[in-house]
Amino acid sequence: MTPDEAASVLGVTKRVLMDSYRRWGIPYLKVGKHVRFRTRDLHSWVDSRVQQQ
Secondary structure (H helix, E strand, C coil): CCHHHHHHHHCCCHHHHHHHHHHHCCCCEEECCEEECCHHHHHHHHHHHCCCC
């Protein structure tokens, strides 16, 4: 998915996503010069960051 779509899934702006995806450790793919995200990778990443209480 595109950065716009991934930002929407994560509930952040595209700018925040693009400024932070490497720092946050969000899995991404490079397709030529474009950054792309897989839906299952985003969901797995979010699930791994949920704090259990």
